[in-house]
Structure formats: structure tokens, C-alpha cells
Amino acid sequence: MNILKQMVINIDNFTSTDKKIYKALLEFPQLIERDSIAQLASYLKVSPSSIMRFCQKAGYSGYSEFKFEYLKQLNAFNESKQKKSILEFFLSIYTQTLEEIGNLDENIFINLCEEIYNSKNTRCVGNGKSSLPGDKLKLNLAPYGKEIISLNDVCLYRDLPKIIQDDDLTIFFSVTARSIGIYECIKECYEFNKKSVLVTCLPDKKILKYVNNVIYIPKKVQNKYLITDSHAMMIIFVDLLSNYYTNFITNQL
Template structure:
């Protein structure tokens, strides 16, 4: 009996919380290859304790042991694909996503650019892989003479969030737009009108009025890592558009 068969066998043994983990892993087993327990908890919208209990129901001491066996299972099940064909297929998918950038809400994008230009205090948060485009925006704005406050993990963000005032601008990067782990450290559900979320998820659990939805969510689910390249491209577009407004002054 392989690992996935064992997981299915215990389906009725899981609690409501553990069932969320079951549902996600059955649909996205390759996510285990690169994700930490914290990241998996965020994706499943449960606590890390929920992940541990899920692993223990399966007979493991913890996530590390479960992940080891999952990697072994995935490598056994892997079907070798012609690398040239895979490259062409992935390239086509990425190009298709980029062509969909025209569907981004440009009114909301222009509104964000205006607020970056006119707001004194700008806060930028991105956790795990989302810290990459967030940091890219921080450095890009710094090069343009705009200082920002930046956090790249939940604990750091919770302290930073306590210093934000109503008139400050907050830009939050999250591929999934989940609220479970976020709500444990700071409350974005009551965020001010000056809060923006950048996400790939067209139906995020975290509901923020100013949400910019980027294309590529389906492709991101197929990738072994979150599709931050798309978000980085968006950040570069944002920076160039912002720079253009400076030249107009």
C-alpha cells in the first residue's frame, strides 16, 4: 500500500480540521515537495497543530517524517516527461498568463499608484515566497526616493502592523489570499481603505476592498512553487508606471 492509499484509508478518521489538510494534499500532493509546515498550514487554512495532528493520525511523529515519505512516493510516481516538450509547454503557459495582464483592474492600479505618490508612510508585507515581490517593490521604491516599512514574516508583520495609522498605506502580497495564519497575528479583515492586497486567487478568503487580482492562479497551482514571477512582473509594471507619474510633475 502506497502513501496516498494510506491517506485515503484514514479519510473517515480525520477531524473537521484534519479533513481540510486531507482535501488539500489529495488534490495538491506535489506542494509537499517545497512547502514548510507553516506554508502548508496557510494553504490548508489550518494551524500548524492541525497539520501535526493529521500526520499523527497517519502514524507519523511529525510533519518532517510525513514529508520524507511523501517525497519518496512522489519520486516513485513521477513519470518522466521530455524536457524539451515540457519547456515549450511551460513557456506557452507563462506567455498566456502575461497576455492576461490587460484584465487587471487598471482603475484600482492607478489608484494605488496615486496613493504611493501621496502617502507619507508606506507599509509593505509579504510572507514566505510572497516576500520576493514585496522586497522587489521595497527596493524599487527606494531607488525612486520612496522609503517604506517592510515585513517578511508573520511575527515581524504583527509588530509592524501595530504602528500603522488610518492614513498610512499598506500593500499586502499573498498568492492565495488566505486569512487563517494572517488573523493569528494581525487583523486585515477590518483594514482601512488604504490597504491593498495583491493576489493571484480570484476568490480569496481574505476579503479586502482594494484587491488587485493578477492572472496565473491555475498555473500557480500546477507549479511546485508559488508563481512569484508573475507578481514580480506586475511589480515592475507598477514601478515603471509610478516613475512615469514622477516625470509628469
């Protein structure tokens, strides 16, 4: 039984004294938590028998049963409210993450869409979790007839610069671009004069001279309670890029 709902249902049958008790319990629920029936009656300036009748109108045998159920439901409500507050806090961190991505220049997305559209083959290269953005881009653009080749193992992309063609595009996803496989592949693409893009957060400065185009993704948002890591930032970037590509394709038709 929902005790508050039950009181609302019976409110038309309440006397002026009942309504006084009802209003006090809604505004000051701590009264019933701390006070006995005699103390509550004294505070409200009503008789204990009036409180007893009020409890019975709400569907309970007496004050003790009413108090037990009232406090149980009040605690459940407070716990639910607290959980919602925690969720809202976590969502605020993700909102902050989106705002960080939102600071990127829109031309970054537009220009990269054009490069992907005009390339004969587009390959995405990444190690470990950095391979996930490439996999996602592959899935996102497949419905539009754009095949993306996602390479996530150094054995697969070690000799890549030697086989890619002049009108191909290679997109590297790497937080720092410090891993030997990624570093060497980027360097060789540059030496073979192949088009490449590096999507990164904190790149090794030595690699920057070997990249045609560097897109800086905001680094991870972190506080005491929650971390949204750099790879999550890249996934968001890819989703935004995919939406830009959808719009780009529509305008080409």
C-alpha cells in the same frame, strides 16, 4: 570543416552533374543517410565515379568520409533546431502569462501609484515567496525617493495595525490570504480603520470583507511541461506597477 559551407565555396567549380548531386542532397538529405554510393548514383542517374569526384571537391577522400561528416553535421543542426523549438514553446507559455496580466484594468496601476505616492509610509507584507514582490517593490522605488518597508516575518508585522498611522498604506501580497498571520493582520488593519490593499489570486472569501481594496492577479498558468506560478505573476505585477510609478513621478515634476 562545415560541409555545406565547403560545397558553397566550391560551387563555381561544379559541373552540371555536381550541381545535380548538390541540389538533391540539400532537398533530400535522407538520400545519403539510407543509400550506398551505388544506390545514390542509380537514383540520381549519375555514375558512382561522379559522386566520388563530388565528395573530393567538397574536401573529402571519398563517399564514406563525406557521408559520415554530412550526417554528423545534419544531426547537430536538427538537434539545435529542436532545442530552439522547445525554447520557443516555453517562451509562448510566458507570453501567455503576460497576456493574462495584460487583462488587468489600467486604473488598478494608476490608483495604486497614487496611493503609494500620497502615503507617508508604505509597507509590504508577505510570507515566504509572497514576500518577494514586496522586496522587489522596495528596490524598484528606492531610486525615486520612495521608501518601502518590506515585512516578511509574522513577528515583524504581528502588531503592525497598532503602530501604523492614518496616512500610511499597507500592501499585502498573498496567494490565498489564508495564513493565520496575514489573515489576522488584514483583519486588524480593517478594525483600526487603516488603509490596506490585498494583492492576491485565490483569496479566502472570509477575508474579503476586511480589505479596502483587492487586486486580483491571474492564477498560475500551467500545462504538462511548464508552470508559471502565482508568485511569478505577482513579480510581473510589481514590475509593471513600478513602471507606472516612474511615469507617475515624471508627470508630478
